Amino acid sequence: MRIGLFATCLGDTLFPDAVRATAVLLARLGHELVFPPDQTCCGQMHVNTGYQREPVPLVRGFAEQFGDPSIEAVVMPSGSCAGSVRHQHGIVAERYGDAALRAGVATVQAKTYELSEFLVDVLGVTDIGAYFPHRVTYHPTCHSLRLLRVGEKPLRLLRAVEDIDLVELPEADACCGFGGTFAVKNAETSSAMLADKMRHVTGTGAAVCTAGDSSCLMHIGGGLSRIEAGTRTLHLAQILASTRTSPYVLPSTPLEATR
Amino acid sequence: MSTPTYLGMPALPPRSPYGTGNLRGDRTFPRAAHDELRNGQLRRNLGKATHTIRAKRLAVTGELPDWEALRDAGSAIKTDTMNRLPELLEQLEAKVTEAGGTVHWARDGAEANDIVTRLVQQTGSDEVIKVKSMATQEIGLNEHLADQGIKAHETDLAELIVQLADDKPSHILVPAIHRNRDEIREIFRAGIPGVDPELDSVPAHLAAAARAYLREKFLTTPVAVSGANFGIAETGTLSVVESEGNGRMCLTLPDTLITVMGIEKVLPRYADLEVFLQLLPRSSTGERMNPYTSLWTGVTPGDGPQNFHLVLLDNGRTAALADRIGRQALNCIRCSACLNVCPVYERAGGHAYGSTYPGPIGAVVTPQLAGMDVSADDPNSSLPYASTLCGACYDACPVKIDIPSLLVELRHQHTEATGRTAEKLAMKAAAAVMGRPGVYRAAQKAAGLGRVVAGRDGKISHLPPPFNGWSDSRDTPAPPKRSFRAWLASAEGASALRAAAEEGARTRTEADGPDEEEQ
Amino acid sequence: MTVTARETILARIRDAQALAPASAVDIPRDYRTGRTLPDADRLALLTDRLVDYKAEVHTCTADRTPEVIADVLRERAVCHLGIPPGLDRTWLSAYEGEVHVDSADTPVPELDALDGVLTSSAVTCAETGTIFLDASPDQGRRALTLVPDLHVCVVDLSTVTPGVPEAVTRLTPTHPTTLISGPSATSDIELERLEGVHGPRTLAVVIRTDM
Secondary structure: OEEEEOOOHHHHHOOHHHHHHHHHHHHHOOOEEEOOOOOOOOOHHHHHHOOOOOOHHHHHHHHHHHHOOOOOEEEEOOHHHHHHHHHHHHHHHHHHOOHHHHHHHHHHHOOEEEHHHHHHHHOOOOOOOOEOOOEEEEOOOHHHHHHOOOOOHHHHHHHOOEOOEEEOOOOOOOOOOOOOOHHHHOHHHHHHHHHHHHHHHHHOOOOEEEEOOHHHHHHHHHHHHHOOOOOEEEEHHHHHHOOOOOOOOOOOOHHHHOO | OOOOOEOOOOOOOOOOOOOOOOOOOOOOHHHHHHHHOOOHHHHHHHHHHHHHHHHHHHHHHHOOOOHHHHHHHHHHHHHHHHHOHHHHHHHHHHHHHHOOOEEEEEOOHHHHHHHHHHHHHHHOOOEEEEOOOHHHHHOOHHHHHHHOOOEEEEOOHHHHHHHHOOOOOOOOOOOOOOOOHHHHHHHHHHHOOOOOOOOOOOHHHHHHHHHHHHHHHHHHOOEEEEOOOEEEOOOOEEEEEEOOOHHHHHHHOOOEEEEEEEHHHEEOOHHHHHHHHHHHHHHHOOOOOOOEEEEEEOOEOOEOOOEEEEEEEOOOHHHHHOOOOHHHHHHOOOOOHHHHHOHHHHHHOHHHHOOOOOHHHHHHHHHHHHOOEOOOOOHHHHHHHOOOOOOHHHHHOOOOOOHHHHHHHHHHHHHHHOOOOHHHHHHHHHHHHHHOHHHHHHHHHHHOOHHHHOOOOOEEOOOOOOOHHHHOOOOEEOOOOOOHHHHHHOHHHHHHHHHHHHHHHHHHHHHHHHHHHHO | OOOOHHHHHHHHHHHHHHHOOOOOOOOOOOOOOOOOOOHHHHHHHHHHHHHHOOOEEEEEOHHHHHHHHHHHHHHOOOOEEEEOOOOOHHHHOOOOOEEEEOOOOOOHHHHHOOOEEEEOOOEEEOOOOEEEEOOOOOOOOHHHHOOOOEEEEEEEHHHEEOOHHHHHOOOOOOOOEEEEOOOOEEOOOOOOOEEOOOOOOEEEEEEEOOO
């Protein structure tokens, strides 16, 4: 398949390892990757903070860069960015765009996937030959769970990883408290939510807390780092990209692992 | 104080005025939450109660195979109701009148308070018994009656606790959810005349104390004030859904019953109850059915109040109705499921919202009923931001109100009205950078400079305002040396992808080989 | 002429609908309606639900109605029993205490002096364990089943429906109707259900399986 890779602005700039792992994974599965060089950001932060005029160029940019019919699917290692494309780009285009933009958005929306749903639903694979001999707990991020409805898909992928010790996260479906600018505007409430999430994560004794969104992992990982919990955060793609021939080596300090 | 500038679309015809009453707190959500978060007892009480109810709700909604079909029907019936509101209200009025009731219309809270006061005064009574009602809480009826020398006795157990403690409700369904049994015992010992001084904190004993205290009020008070869960246009039937029997007492024993109902509570057909009597109890208390539901139509000779008044309340509802997206919030049936699943409500509690309507639904309904002021410290303007947009509320809502989308919409309305703010300039700047790939790539390189402010361990531990709240409890990794795109463009990136493709091809050949032979 | 609140509100609604035009909506009614269940299944389901919400359940055939009722009343030491005017008096042939026939003229405080009340019922929903009283002569005015602390209610299995929709269609909207699911209860203390507040603290249901 010819796959358009959307790195997401956060992934491209702050967490390139997660995107690298996504690229490696898709290449290993035998697919051709396209990386439109003018891609930047999906505009989710703008929309979720109340700004819908400002991200119009971002919505247009996304539709243009990935609109090419030769790109069969657009894949990104983020539930919330995929959710933004599928649920918010239409709102922005409807309100502040023209007919061409609305059509362009509809075209890319229909072929946009978060990584785990792309692997399971489109490629029909769950065992992708990964090897990760560590105790891992999985946090389902809110947008992947309730906006995209990825359900059990990430867990099915993780269960198929060789030698993984996958432990259930108590109250897994509770929000970690990130919420984009929520963590800044309502930092204290966010911290209270984060504290509970961290308590559940560390209680599992996992070496790694994984998820499908670098943003939530930045939040959880930032908290775990501050309390020196010893549990690291790692994007789902990084676990899935780890193989016996090129295994992921857990770094010495937790925060580095998130990068 | 200068005249506040309210948000709204300048268009013809005019948009209705906003509502009055208990629909605006005295401080913003983050400030209120700052204090509430420090109340450890509140956190424990809320955590225990919300976790209890979540499990119960999931159990009783899970046992209905047609739960989703009921939600779809409930949502559509309410939307249809809003589409046909004028004729449904006129029909309701005609049917109630036909059945011996009297219908009153109130443009706002003040007018409703005046109507109720006048009706109570006409009976000659200086006290009323009350069924828990969000509408009368919204308009501040008790306080208004007190000013007119009329004592209102709340008869719902939780409302009684709140009233005796001179407290404020913090939950739609369980207004005293922030109190635990020991606190309730203390409130009863201090507030119920003649209560057993040895009263302990066994819930059954607390309920018995309330029963004994209120029984005499039920038997002697000639006027009751209630709200309504549903008003059926087709038949003029009103409905109150409750648990304790205090509702039945108020709706049955006095000579005069005054019901205050928001205009959005009307339902088209009697048969629609078959949907809502399934959706509401399972969503609110997590029961298959609440203990008592009363349905009455006007006046029945020889049975119940012989004088029945229905007060139809606008108070900002028509303002909300004028919003294409936001009007969905009027579909709310006040079950409070969204509060019980909300991670923000669970931590901050209901008082932080400052309104009669707390939690996720409060964060969308309050600004719509009472408006958002553009000033930076307006409590209502802070409400749409009091959410991570996690979506748990949408999943729990029995009438499928898309609360996260409404929050995003209200945020948009707010930013559209506020003019130039530092945040807006920052958002514009960010969009300008993101919108020009060349500038974006340059900025990305500059972000690498963030490594300078990071400590030797690669962490950024302190950030300036407004990001200091973030960095108070979270480290931020310093930006890496190389972006993804730089890696991809490098020889290392190219060879890594080539190696991965080759490894994959090799593995597939090995795996496929034996299969092919077998075939 | 002054504009009434009624005119103002109706005009505001029409203005609002002009500002935000409605999109037509079809109401999907794909939920379960018109269900039927065999007698034994409805009985089992109803019994399970009543017991779950702490109601007392007695099952009998019609010919045993008087003795079952007498047993329930004796066990509860009922000496003063209230009944609605239209109740079948043969039900009381084995009861030895005093009977007070209620009417609209009986002052409510006198109801408070009763030990219990015995009524029939209109419809019952098995799935939720809900009894519907519609103030017919065999059920009486609403105060009668509210003020006394014990309510003994006779339910004929033929009036038991599987679900809520089947029960609602059997109601007469103009009758004052009370839905009862177990004894009075509250969830107001720490959101835990607790039986017994203002309404009857004991609900005893006599299900007649051949009626």
